[in-house]
Amino acid sequence: MAIVTDSSARDMTPAAAVPLRHDIVPLSQRVAQVAAIASADADSVDKESRFPRAALDAARQHGLLGAQIPVEFGGEGASIYDITEMCYALGRACASTAMIVAMHQTKVACLVRHGRGSAWHEQLMRRIAGEQMLLASSTTEGNNGGNIRASAAAIEVTAEGVSLVRNATVISYGAEADGVMTIARRASDASASDQVLVVFTKDDYTLTPTLGWETLGMRGTCSAGFELKANGVVGQVFAEPYDRIHAQTMTPVAHLSWSSAWAGIAAASVERAQAFIRKAARGADGQMPPGAAHYNSAKMSLLKLRALISANLDAYAAHEYDDRGLGSLEFQSAINLLKVEASDLAVATAMSAMRACGLSGYRNDGDFTVGRHLRDLLSAPLMINNDRILANIATASLMSAVPSSLRD
Incomplete structure (x- = not known):
C-alpha cells in the first residue's frame, strides 16, 4: 500500500503551530517542558512501537524543530551547544524522541550551512521556522549496509525538473515527517560516490512500505523501509557536492x-x-x-x-x-x-x-x-x-x- 503524502493533512500555519513567544521563554525551559511530556509517554511508545506523537507535537508547539534556523529566516539561531543539550535532555526522557529530534536537527544543520544563497532552500528554512516542519532522513539504501558514501539511485534531471526513485531500507519516522532529505548519485552515469543532497517536502513524494520495524529498541523511531518516489525542481538539489x-x-x-x-x-x-x-x-x-x-x-x-x-x-x-x-x-x-x-x-x-x-x-x-x-x-x-x-x-x-x- 502506498502512503500518499499530503501537505494539507495537518494545520501547519505559523500561528497554529507556534503559539508561544519564543523570544521570552528560554529554549532550555521549553526543552524541559517537552522532555516532561516525552518522559510520561516513553514506556507506551516503546511497548506499542509507535511514533512519540505527544512529544513531537509539544516540540512543534514550543518551537524546538525550528530553533536552529537563523534569525533572518524566522528561527532562533540555536548553536550546536543548544542542539546537543536538547538531545541530551530528551534522551533522559525518551530515547525515540531524542533520536528523532537529533536526526531532524542534523538535516536542518545541513540546510542552514549549505542552503544559503538558494532561494528554494531559504524558503524552506522560513517554512521550518514558521510551520515547525519535521525533516526525515533517508541515507540507507538497498543492500549497502549503511554505507552512505555510496548511492545506487540517481537523480534524473528533465525539462520538467528532477525525479528520484529510491529503495530506502530505512527512513526513520518517514510516514510522520513533513519532508525528507536524501542522498543520490548526481546522474545516472555518475559513480556511486559522486553524490548530491536533495530535500523534498511532503507534497513532492510518495512512500510505499517495503520493510517493517519490529526491533529490540528505539521502537518509536518507526524506522521502516520504503520505496521513495519523488519529483521536484532543480533548486531542491544542493549546489555543493x-x-x-x-x-x-x-x-x-x-x-x-x-x-x-x-x-x-x-x-x-x-x-x-x-x-x-x-x-x-x-x-x-x-x-x-x-x-x-x-x-x-x-x-x-x-x-x-x-x-x-x-x-x-x-x-x-x-x-x-x-x-x-x-x-x-x-x-x-x-x-x-x-x-x-x-x-x-x-x-x-x-x-x-x-x-x-x-x-x-x-x-x-x-x-x-x-x-x-x-x-x-x-x-x-x-x-x-x-x-x-x-x-x-x-x-x-x-x-x-x-x-x-x-x-x-
Whole structure:
C-alpha cells in the first residue's frame, strides 16, 4: 500500500503551530517542558512501537524543530551547544524522541550551512521556522549496509525538473515527517560516490512500505523501509557536492547529536541506579548493597562519555566555519571515533547501571527498571556500524599525529 503524502493533512500555519513567544521563554525551559511530556509517554511508545506523537507535537508547539534556523529566516539561531543539550535532555526522557529530534536537527544543520544563497532552500528554512516542519532522513539504501558514501539511485534531471526513485531500507519516522532529505548519485552515469543532497517536502513524494520495524529498541523511531518516489525542481538539489556536506556538517552534527542523545539515555539509567542504591542503603542502616561498585562504574562511564562529547563539541565549534580545519585528518578521525566510543560507553554505562540494580533493573516493571534504556542503547553501535567506521578511518588514523603533550 502506498502512503500518499499530503501537505494539507495537518494545520501547519505559523500561528497554529507556534503559539508561544519564543523570544521570552528560554529554549532550555521549553526543552524541559517537552522532555516532561516525552518522559510520561516513553514506556507506551516503546511497548506499542509507535511514533512519540505527544512529544513531537509539544516540540512543534514550543518551537524546538525550528530553533536552529537563523534569525533572518524566522528561527532562533540555536548553536550546536543548544542542539546537543536538547538531545541530551530528551534522551533522559525518551530515547525515540531524542533520536528523532537529533536526526531532524542534523538535516536542518545541513540546510542552514549549505542552503544559503538558494532561494528554494531559504524558503524552506522560513517554512521550518514558521510551520515547525519535521525533516526525515533517508541515507540507507538497498543492500549497502549503511554505507552512505555510496548511492545506487540517481537523480534524473528533465525539462520538467528532477525525479528520484529510491529503495530506502530505512527512513526513520518517514510516514510522520513533513519532508525528507536524501542522498543520490548526481546522474545516472555518475559513480556511486559522486553524490548530491536533495530535500523534498511532503507534497513532492510518495512512500510505499517495503520493510517493517519490529526491533529490540528505539521502537518509536518507526524506522521502516520504503520505496521513495519523488519529483521536484532543480533548486531542491544542493549546489555543493555531498562529500563536502558530509565532512563539514552531516557527520559532525550527526555524531554530536546522536552521542548527546545516547548520553542522556545513559544518564537516565545511572539516575535509576542511584535511586536504587540509596533506597537499598537506607533499608540496611547505611550499609551499601553489593551492586554499589557497579553504580560507581556506571557513574565513571557517564563522566567519560560527557567529557568525550564536550571535547568534540568544542573542537567542532572552534572550526565550524573553517573548511580546512573540518577537513583535517585529525578532526575527521576524532569526530568519527566519537561515534564509536560514545556508543560503546553509553552501552557500558547502562549495563553497569543494570548490574547495580540487580534483578530490579532487569525487570521490565518497577521504579528501577533499566531494560528499556539498555535495549535502546544497543542500537548505538549498529547505527552506521562501528566496524564500518573503524575500517573506513583506519588509514586516516595511522596518518594523523599522536599528541606530544596534554595541551595539543
